[in-house]
Structures are given as structure tokens and as C-alpha cells.
Amino acid sequence: ETGVTQTPRHLVMGMTNKKSLKCEQHLGHNAMYWYKQSAKKPLELMFVYSLEERVENNSVPSRFSPECPNSSHLFLHLHTLQPEDSALYLCASSKHWNSPLHFGNGTRLTVT
Amino acid sequence: QKEVEQDPGPLSVPEGAIVSLNCTYSNSAFQYFMWYRQYSRKGPELLMYTYSSGNKEDGRFTAQVDKSSKYISLFIRDSQPSDSATYLCAMTTINSGGGADGLTFGKGTHLIIQP
Numbered sequence: 001e002t003g004v005t006q007t008p009r010h011l012v013m014g015m016t017n018k019k020s021l022k023c024e025q026h027l028g029h030n031a032m033y034w035y036k037q038s039a040k041k042p043l044e045l046m047f048v049y050s051l052e053e054r055v056e057n058n059s060v061p062s063r064f065s066p067e068c069p070n071s072s073h074l075f076l077h078l079h080t081l082q083p084e085d086s087a088l089y090l091c092a093s094s095k096h097w098n099s100p101l102h103f104g105n106g107t108r109l110t111v112t
Numbered sequence: 113q114k115e116v117e118q119d120p121g122p123l124s125v126p127e128g129a130i131v132s133l134n135c136t137y138s139n140s141a142f143q144y145f146m147w148y149r150q151y152s153r154k155g156p157e158l159l160m161y162t163y164s165s166g167n168k169e170d171g172r173f174t175a176q177v178d179k180s181s182k183y184i185s186l187f188i189r190d191s192q193p194s195d196s197a198t199y200l201c202a203m204t205t206i207n208s209g210g211g212a213d214g215l216t217f218g219k220g221t222h223l224i225i226q227p
Contacts (some may be wrong), residue, residue: 004155040120043156043200043217090155100146101215103155 003027006091006104014112015081021107023074023091031097032074034066037106050075050097081111105109115139118201118218126226131188135201135218138182142203142216147186150198150220154213158188158197191225198222 005026011020025032034046046060049068050061062084074091086106092101120134124132133147144163148156157210160175166173172189184203188195201218 006155042116042219043202043215045214050212083172092155100158100161101156103148103157104157105153 004104010108012110018079021076025093028095031094033092035090116218122222124224133186141205146202148200193225196225
């Protein structure tokens with residue numbers, strides 16, 4: 001069982017829906033990340049939180065909104081997504097900013 | 113020019129063969145190098161973590177870094193069907209402030225070990 005848990009595992013949503021992805025880490029790490037994984041493309045870093053403060057936002061569209069209420073939990077709020085946003089969304093944590101990452105198993109998102 | 117190049121495969125080899133997986137990169141500032149393994153429907157898991165040039169061995173796995181050629185490799189000896197997965201290389205720098213910058217990933221190589 002991974003130390004990083006993501007829910008839900010699968011999500012299908014329409015373009016007008018609002019949904020949230022949840023991530024929880026049980027490793028006592030100080031940094032948490034959202035990555036997007038699309039077919040035939042490298043992992044794309046979306047957001048980084050270190051000690052609950054956002055340290056990086058890689059020009060992600062505003063229809064993606066992260067939230068980090070404490071060092072163990074991370075959310076990604078989704079609204080008015082586009083079909084090209086369909087992908088595997090991976091949460092990761094690390095002991096410090098850019099120590100080796102520990103990934104969850106991802107949420108497979110399909111936007112219809 | 114992409115920062116990290118990795119052949120997506122698929123690479124198919126018979127069980128027991130030695131597997132060589134490779135990445136090339138363009139940024140000479142990269143100093144930390146990692147290999148992740150990702151099984152289908154799972155997140156990536158860290159396999160190897162190396163700093164600067166040289167070799168590092170862990171069981172059947174050997175990671176090799178050649179900074180002069182900007183080339184890293186992962187070797188798998190006595191390959192098993194359970195090694196079938198996608199292997200992702202990743203690397204990062206130390207910035208001028210003493211902290212690390214974000215990881216840069218390759219696209220991943222899909223490896224198939226035939227029984």
C-alpha cells in the first residue's frame with residue numbers, strides 16, 4: 001500500500017461539472033505536488049506546496065485550483081474542464097522540496 | 113530541443129536478458145538523476161537515485177551517469193517478466209540559491225520481458 005493515497009481512482013465529468021481530487025500522504029513529508037500524465041508526453045508539474053505554501057504554479061489554467069489545508073492533504077478543484085484535460089493526475093510528496101518523490105496511484109480523469 | 117530525450121519503445125526482450133534503458137539530456141547543470149518504474153494503473157515508484165557521474169548498483173539494477181556525454185543508463189540483469197513496466201528517467205539541478213529546481217522527466221520507455 002502506497003504512503004500516498006489518491007481518491008477517486010477514476011472520474012468521468014462533463015465540461016460544466018465541478019469536482020475535486022483528493023490526496024493524502026502518511027509519510028510525514030513537507031512537500032506535495034500535482035502532476036499531469038498524458039500519453040506520449042513527459043510528466044508535467046502543475047503545482048508544488050512546501051510547508052503548505054504554494055511554491056510553484058507552472059502556468060496552469062485557472063480551471064485547475066489547488067488547495068493544501070495542511071502538510072498531509074492536497075486537493076485539486078476542477079471546473080469547466082476541456083476534453084484535452086483528460087489524463088492521469090498524480091499526486092506526489094517528498095521529504096523536502098525536490099527530494100525524491102513518492103507518488104500515489106493517480107486519478108484517471110475523463111472529460112466528456 | 114527537448115531537455116530530456118527518452119525512447120518510448122516498446123522494448124521487448126526475452127526473460128533473462130540484460131536490459132539497457134537510456135536517456136540523454138541537454139542541460140549540463142543537471143546533477144541529480146533518478147529512475148522511476150511505473151506499472152500499469154499505478155503511480156511511478158523510485159528505483160534508483162544518483163548524484164553526479166559514476167555507477168550505482170542495487171541488486172539486479174545498475175544506474176550509470178556519464179555527465180561528459182550527458183547520458184544516463186539503467187541496466188537490468190537477469191530480467192524477469194515482473195520487470196515489465198514503463199521506466200521514467202528524471203533529473204534536477206541545484207539552483208544558485210542552494211535549493212533544487214523542479215524535476216525534469218523523460219517520456220518513459222515501455223519495457224516488455226517475454227517469458
